[in-house]
Amino acid sequence: MDARALTKVFERGRRTWIQRLRREPDHRERFVAVDGIELRVEQGEIFGMLGPNGAGKTTTMRILATLLLPTSGAARVLGIDVREQPREVRRRFGAVLSGERSLYWKLTARENLEYFAALYHLPPRRTRERIESVLDAVKLTDRADDYVERYSMGMRQRLVLARALLPDPPLLLLDEPTVGLDPQAARDMRERVLELRSEGKTVLLTTHYMEEADQLCDRVAIIDHGRIVALDTPTALKRTIQAEEVVRLEIAAEADGVVSRLSENAQVARQERADGLLHLTMHTVSARDFVPRAFDAARAAGATIKHVEVVPVTLEDVFLALTGRALRE
Amino acid sequence: MLLLELRAFGAAAVREWRQLRRYPTFGLGLLFWPIVLPAMYVLQARGYSGGDQRAIDAFAERSGTNEIAGFLFIGWSMYMWLSIVLWGPGTLLRTEQVRGSLEALFLTPASRIGILFGPAVAHLVPALWMYVVVGIALRFGFGLVVEPAAVLRAAVVILLAVPALYGMGALFATLVLRVGEVVGPIQVVRGVFTVLCGITFPIVILPDLARSAALALPPTYIIADLRAVLLTGADLVDLVPDLAILLGAGVVLCALAAVAFRRAEAYARRGGRLAQY
Numbered sequence: 063m064d065a066r067a068l069t070k071v072f073e074r075g076r077r078t079w080i081q082r083l084r085r086e087p088d089h090r091e092r093f094v095a096v097d098g099i100e101l102r103v104e105q106g107e108i109f110g111m112l113g114p115n116g117a118g119k120t121t122t123m124r125i126l127a128t129l130l131l132p133t134s135g136a137a138r139v140l141g142i143d144v145r146e147q148p149r150e151v152r153r154r155f156g157a158v159l160s161g162e163r164s165l166y167w168k169l170t171a172r173e174n175l176e177y178f179a180a181l182y183h184l185p186p187r188r189t190r191e192r193i194e195s196v197l198d199a200v201k202l203t204d205r206a207d208d209y210v211e212r213y214s215m216g217m218r219q220r221l222v223l224a225r226a227l228l229p230d231p232p233l234l235l236l237d238e239p240t241v242g243l244d245p246q247a248a249r250d251m252r253e254r255v256l257e258l259r260s261e262g263k264t265v266l267l268t269t270h271y272m273e274e275a276d277q278l279c280d281r282v283a284i285i286d287h288g289r290i291v292a293l294d295t296p297t298a299l300k301r302t303i304q305a306e307e308v309v310r311l312e313i314a315a316e317a318d319g320v321v322s323r324l325s326e327n328a329q330v331a332r333q334e335r336a337d338g339l340l341h342l343t344m345h346t347v348s349a350r351d352f353v354p355r356a357f358d359a360a361r362a363a364g365a366t367i368k369h370v371e372v373v374p375v376t377l378e379d380v381f382l383a384l385t386g387r388a389l390r391e
Numbered sequence: 392m393l394l395l396e397l398r399a400f401g402a403a404a405v406r407e408w409r410q411l412r413r414y415p416t417f418g419l420g421l422l423f424w425p426i427v428l429p430a431m432y433v434l435q436a437r438g439y440s441g442g443d444q445r446a447i448d449a450f451a452e453r454s455g456t457n458e459i460a461g462f463l464f465i466g467w468s469m470y471m472w473l474s475i476v477l478w479g480p481g482t483l484l485r486t487e488q489v490r491g492s493l494e495a496l497f498l499t500p501a502s503r504i505g506i507l508f509g510p511a512v513a514h515l516v517p518a519l520w521m522y523v524v525v526g527i528a529l530r531f532g533f534g535l536v537v538e539p540a541a542v543l544r545a546a547v548v549i550l551l552a553v554p555a556l557y558g559m560g561a562l563f564a565t566l567v568l569r570v571g572e573v574v575g576p577i578q579v580v581r582g583v584f585t586v587l588c589g590i591t592f593p594i595v596i597l598p599d600l601a602r603s604a605a606l607a608l609p610p611t612y613i614i615a616d617l618r619a620v621l622l623t624g625a626d627l628v629d630l631v632p633d634l635a636i637l638l639g640a641g642v643v644l645c646a647l648a649a650v651a652f653r654r655a656e657a658y659a660r661r662g663g664r665l666a667q668y
């Protein structure tokens with residue numbers, strides 16, 4: 063699957079009929095949600111799009127899923143153009159896009175699947191066997207004849223995945239598959255996704271949980287403001303920051319000098335004042351060397367370090383280094 | 392391929408029916424209003440005419456029949472059927488949109504026609520049930536006897552009217568994709584149909600302008616032709632011009648709806664409106 067210079071521009075606000083009739087110039091504000099995305103997902107890999115709220119992950123996904131037309135650029139799914147032959151594309155992927163609301167709550171899981179099996183044009187002879195197999199894959203067999211309204215959130219999300227698996231598609235598009243799930247259910251879902259890869263399926267997923275992207279994905283595209291700011295394996299991405307470890311410091315101080323003193327020994331990735339404290343995120347090669355020096359530097363500047371935390375480098379830090387902002391802002 | 396599309400269409404009908412069936416009490420309303428509403432008009436007509444033969448003759452002269460009860464019941468039954476096929480697809484599409492299932496449907500390769508009209512078919516089951524009830528009420532409450540052959544002819548009229556009605560239904564569904572809420576336009580059109588199409592009166596009594604407008608609306612023909620075959624014993628041959636108009640309107644409306652629906656879908660895909668409401 064690949065995307066070339068994919069761009070989506072939304073218009074905000076309304077254009078009234080009167081404006082249209084008078085052919086007045088269009089004053090609507092244009093908003094670039096996806097700005098020239100280039101990516102190529104190889105067969106059999108789990109590819110993740112990681113980015114903060116509003117980065118354009120879902121929009122990209124919906125273009126690939128034929129629900130949105132791109133403003134410009136092209137995307138092909140298994141070699142078929144999403145704009146030219148949307149119906150052919152729809153035959154070839156399963157998607158978890160709009161979440162649990164997209165189910166019929168007044169029907170049972172099995173009835174939901176029966177309906178979608180027909181819409182996916184499964185041959186009648188294979189339908190029953192497929193339904194049993196996808197129910198089994200998401201471990202819902204024993205609750206298959208319960209109404210969906212009586213399901214938990216996690217079960218509904220699993221049923222949505224089962225529905226996406228119905229046509230046995232080579233490609234799966236999963237938009238935030240674990241959002242809103244409790245830790246256990248989220249772990250289950252991630253295991254399902256790994257199983258899919260072992261069955262040879264290609265998975266494209268979005269998330270704003272960096273741990274998820276790190277654990278699950280073979281390759282990750284970090285997206286911000288509709289652009290890919292980095293794309294590589296999680297390990298390679300983490301290697302791009304010149305640091306082995308991340309040290310978080312909370313310092314009680316007025317003096318600004320402390321920051322410059324500290325930066326002699328490590329790289330300041332981020333600084334922020336909150337609750338009367340200075341919060342610093344430092345990237346360093348060795349925390350063991352840096353921490354004692356940090357205390358010396360603080361003392362010299364007349365400041366006190368209230369709290370020290372040493373953590374391994376995560377994709378969050380990569381994002382921070384690339385954009386200067388935290389993922390969850 | 393066509394077979395698979397038909398199956399998708401059938402599955403949409405079955406799905407809707409399963410949901411309907413979960414609320415068995417809805418059938419009760421269907422027993423009540425189809426009888427009470429026209430019965431009220433029959434009583435009103437009797438009250439105004441005072442049972443005077445001259446009044447009945449005057450009615451017969453304008454409408455071609457003196458079966459006032461039959462006349463009104465057919466009008467209202469048609470009105471209810473129109474409600475199902477005209478606003479049905481649009482309203483159901485809107486329900487899917489608000490519920491959030493519309494996108495999931497549009498993700499499948501199934502033809503949009505099946506998705507659109509399949510569910511409306513499920514609503515024909517209660518409609519049929521309604522006609523049986525109305526038939527029984529007419530037979531035993533008002534002593535109207537209709538021959539089986541006439542019922543068959545009525546079925547042919549209804550069948551020939553299907554393209555026109557479904558074409559209009561699809562146009563409403565298009566409006567849903569375009570503007571979201573359609574309650575307003577539906578109210579307006581419903582009002583126009585109620586006044587112009589002769590649901591409770593023969594359209595000859597309308598002023599010239601209104602009558603010309605009525606003759607431009609397919610439901611006018613359906614109602615008039617049904618009355619003709621059921622009440623005055625007209626043969627289908629007598630109705631050929633009317634039926635040709637109906638069928639022609641059907642072809643035009645369906646073609647129009649197909650174009651409009653495709654454009655509305657493209658519009659929705661440009662603005663991401665499938666999931667918005």
Ligand SMILES: Nc1ncnc2c1ncn2[C@@H]1O[C@H](COP(=O)(O)OP(=O)(O)OP(=O)(O)O)[C@@H](O)[C@H]1O
Nearest residue numbers: 072095114115116117118119120121122270662663
């Ligand atoms: N149909 C639409 N019309 C107008 N603007 C839209 C539409 N859909 C999305 N947007 C805008 O496009 C931007 C990107 O949205 P998108 O849903 O792709 O973000 P996201 O990366 O999925 O974020 P999140 O992590 O919150 O799901 C947002 O600013 C959003 O407001």
Ligand SMILES: [Mg+2]
Nearest residue numbers: 119120121237
């Ligand atoms: Mg999103």
